[in-house]
Amino acid sequence: MRRGKPTCHRKFGEANAILAGDALLNLAFETISGIRPAERAVCILCEISTASGTHGMIGGQVADLEAPARKKTLAEHDFISRYKTGALIRASVRAGAILGGANTESLAALTRYGEAIGLAFQIADDILDVEGTTEELGKDAGSDQARGKATYPALVGLEASKARARELVEMALEALSSFDERAEPLRAIASYIVQRKS
C-alpha cells in the first residue's frame, strides 16, 4: 500500500510495474530534450541522470539492499539517505535553478537548501513510520520498525531525530536568506517536510 492505494506491482503485475518505472524514467529524459537553450538542457540532463543513477538514487538503493538491516550505523544510514532520497531532491532543486539561469552563488545556496531538505525528508519519513497512523500514512505504520530496518529514531532516539530534522530545516531556510519573496514556495516546502502527516 502507498498513499492508501495498492502499489503498481500488486495491481498490474510485476512485469508491467517494471516497465512503468522504465517508461517514466524515459519520459523524464524525453521531457528534458524539449528544454531550450540546449546548453541548459544538457546541464539538467547531467544533473538528473547522475542523481538517479549509480552515483545517486540507485547507488543508495543498492547500499540499502546490501547492508544487513539491523547492523547499520548512523553513518551508513546517512549515506543511504543522502543517495537514495537526497540526491534526486538535490538535483530537482538544482535543475530548477539552472533552468532559471541562476548564477554560481545562487546555485550554491540552492544546492545547500536541497541537501538539507533531502536529509530532513528522510528523517521525517522515519519519524512518521513511528508516530503516524496507518490511515494517515496510506501504508502500514511501523513497517520499517517491524522489519528491523535501521531508522533515525532507532539509531539516535525520537527526540534527537526531531531536533535534527528541525535543525536541517533551519539550515535550509538559512541557505535561502539572500533570496526575496519569490523563494517563498521553497521555504514552504522546507517547513512542510517536517510538519507533514503522510
Next chain:
Amino acid sequence: MRRGKPTCHRKFGEANAILAGDALLNLAFETISGIRPAERAVCILCEISTASGTHGMIGGQVADLEAPARKKTLAEHDFISRYKTGALIRASVRAGAILGGANTESLAALTRYGEAIGLAFQIADDILDVEGTTEELGKDAGSDQARGKATYPALVGLEASKARARELVEMALEALSSFDERAEPLRAIASYIVQRKS
C-alpha cells in the same frame, strides 16, 4: 540463460536486476549529456528517450505481454517487432548520423537502413529459435515455439521468413547506395544480422 550465461536476475536476484537495468538506462543518458555541441546532444536525447519509451521499446514490450500468445496476427507481430526491437536499432543508427552531422537526405537514407535491419534482426531471431542449437544460441533453442509464441516462421513459414529477411537486407543495402566505402561497417552489420548463428 543468455549467451551461455545465467541471466542477471538469476545470478544477482530480481531487485538488483531491476536496479541494474535502471542504472544502465541512466548511464546512457548521462553519456548523452557529455555530447557537444549541445544542440546535437538534445537531438540524440530525443531520439533515444522516445525510442526506448512508451512510443518505442517499452510500448512494444507491453503489447507483447498483452497480446494473447497464440492469437497474434502477422500485423501484430510486425508492430511488436517494429517497437520492441526495431525502434532502438533505428534510433541507434539515427543517433550516429546526427552525431556525424548528417544532412536531411543522408539521415533519411540511414533511417530507412535502420528500419530495415531492425525488422530483419527480429525475423532472423525467430528463425534462429527454430534452426539454431542451444549451444550456438547460449539459450534454449525452440523456447519461443515451446511457449507457443507467435514467430515469423510460425506465421508465414520458414522459407518465406528467410526470403523476407534477405529482402530486408537488400533494402538496407539499397538505402546505403549513395554512401562511399565509409559505410562498409553498416553494410557488414546488415549482412551479419541474417548470417549470424547466435
